[in-house]
Amino acid sequence: MSFFSKLRDRLGRSSSRLEQGIEAIVEEAPDAPPEAAPDAAETAPVPPPPAPERRGLIGRLFGGEAAPAPDRAAEGPRRVLDDEMLESLEDLLITADMGVDTAARVAANLAQGRMGRRLSVAEIKAALAAEIARIMEPVARPLPLYPTRPQVVLVVGVNGSGKTTTIGKLASQFRAAGKTVVIAAGDTFRAAAVEQLQVWGARAGVPVLTAPEGSDPASLAFDALTRAEAEGADLLLIDTAGRLQNRADLMEELAKIVRVIRKKDPDAPHNTLLVLDATTGQNALTQVEIFRKIADVSGLVMTKLDGTAKGGVLVALADRFGLPIHAIGVGEQIDDLQPFDPEEFAAALVGLGR
Numbered sequence: 522m523s524f525f526s527k528l529r530d531r532l533g534r535s536s537s538r539l540e541q542g543i544e545a546i547v548e549e550a551p552d553a554p555p556e557a558a559p560d561a562a563e564t565a566p567v568p569p570p571p572a573p574e575r576r577g578l579i580g581r582l583f584g585g586e587a588a589p590a591p592d593r594a595a596e597g598p599r600r601v602l603d604d605e606m607l608e609s610l611e612d613l614l615i616t617a618d619m620g621v622d623t624a625a626r627v628a629a630n631l632a633q634g635r636m637g638r639r640l641s642v643a644e645i646k647a648a649l650a651a652e653i654a655r656i657m658e659p660v661a662r663p664l665p666l667y668p669t670r671p672q673v674v675l676v677v678g679v680n681g682s683g684k685t686t687t688i689g690k691l692a693s694q695f696r697a698a699g700k701t702v703v704i705a706a707g708d709t710f711r712a713a714a715v716e717q718l719q720v721w722g723a724r725a726g727v728p729v730l731t732a733p734e735g736s737d738p739a740s741l742a743f744d745a746l747t748r749a750e751a752e753g754a755d756l757l758l759i760d761t762a763g764r765l766q767n768r769a770d771l772m773e774e775l776a777k778i779v780r781v782i783r784k785k786d787p788d789a790p791h792n793t794l795l796v797l798d799a800t801t802g803q804n805a806l807t808q809v810e811i812f813r814k815i816a817d818v819s820g821l822v823m824t825k826l827d828g829t830a831k832g833g834v835l836v837a838l839a840d841r842f843g844l845p846i847h848a849i850g851v852g853e854q855i856d857d858l859q860p861f862d863p864e865e866f867a868a869a870l871v872g873l874g875r
Contacts, residue, residue, distance in 0.1 A: 540872040542613040543645050547600045549609075599639040607632050610645070617833035617870075618802045623840040627652050650867040653836055657863035662845040664691075664792060664820065671703065671749040671757040673782060673789040677775065677816050678796035679763040679808060683824030683850060685714045687796050688758050689721025690850075690858040696725045700755040704729045705745035707738040707778065708762045718760060738762065738774060739781040746785050759790070765811065772815045779816075794847065796822045797838075802831040809842055822858075824850040832870050 600606055607628055614624035630652050631645075640648075666672065674691075678684040685708070692702045704722055706729055708714040715731050722729035730748065732741040742759050749757040761778065764771055782789045795818045797805045805823075812818050821844050823835055839846065846861040 537872065539613065539617055539649070539870065540642075540646070542616070543610070543642050546606060546609045546613065547598050547640070547642050547645070549600070597641060597643075599641045601637060601639050602632065602635050603637070607636075614833065618831035618837070619833035620803060620806070620837040620841075623656075623833075623837045626840065627656070627836070630655075646871045646873055650864075650871045650873050653867035653870060654863045656836060657839045657846070657861075657866065660839045660843060660846045661861045661863045662820070662847065663860045664794070664847045667791055669786075669788065669791060671746070671754045672791045673746065673757045673759065673786065674792045674794060675759050675761065675775075675778065675790035675816065676794045676796060677761050677763065677812055677818070679765050679798075680708075680711065680714075682763065682796045682798040682801075684763060684796040685717045685760060686721075686853070687794075687822050687824060687848075687850065687858060688760050689718060689725070690855050691848075692727045692756075692758055693721060693725035693855050694858070695756055696727055701752065702727045702756045702758065703745055703749040703752070703754045705742050705757065705759040706731045707741055707760045709734060709736045709738050709741065710762055710764070714760060737777075739777040742778045743781045743785065746782050746789070750785070765808075768811065768815070775816050793817055793819045794822055795820070795844075796824060799823050799826045799831060799834060802834050803837070805834050805838060806841065809838060809844070813842075818844060820845040820847045822846075822848045822850070823861075824858075827851040827857075835866070836870075 610631070611624050611628040614627055615621060619627065627649070631648050635648065664674075676684055676688050688704060692704055695702050702725075704718055704727055706715040706718045709732050712734055715729075715734075718729050719731070721727070728748075730741060730745045732738075732744075738761065745757055745759065748754075759778070759782075761775060762771060779790065793816050795809065795812050795816075797808060799805070801808070809818070809821070821838065823838075823846065826832055826835075826849055835846070835849070838844070848858050849861050849866070850858040
């Protein structure tokens, strides 16, 4: 199964919520006024002209090939896009966790050129997908790889966000691509996190440096960088703690890691990835704000999109912060973490292709 198929299937909660909501909104259309009776002259049968080929909506939006005119009857009910319908769509987007500001912006952009037109569910879904993809296109960037060896990647996020698993998957994927990788198990306060990284390291053939529980994470990071340099490794992935209940300590801990590794490489870390759990919904916005103050976040990874009806929060993150989204995760397997594709995500979110 392709990653898009997994994404579409596992974003089913979000897409079902949007799809059912759009259907309900369209079906709420007020009854159309009765048509006037035709004149006698108008009752004579007139052969209809041949329907010209024209570009379908997706083709017009994404530059696809010309397609035959759609069968209007097969598209189901239609409703005129007016202020009332637009407000209902905006409310629906808010329930999908896009947030008030982003939902208002998406709805307003969707209305441009469409107000007063009768739209079907399929047309609304396609228009929403196009607008969501437009917002997310600028932030869809893979993790940049630099000639610097080792490239130091500091990974931050709250405990339980999928941070440790993400490090393991990235290490395994880079190793499979021919890169040499070293992992530093810097969350020295959680034995489970260390053990999880060791499992991934053994699976991928990647060394995992550890320290006794409660040890200084900065010291471990320094030792890991020393080893990575000595071995000529391409990448050093450093796990960190995520105890937001004590922000002052966490801020100092991360700042110390940065200070210490810069003694060996003044440009380190070269990337600071923030891993977010999609199931937290709008709390993800707060986490981005906090970690941008604590660490110089350079990009995002969103996990657990398979377990939530709140996939719209990724749109809100892109709209509000503009930080690169490097990858998204929809499961526990190694290939369930993939580079972020805005068009595939938008289509899956609104249920296109279902």
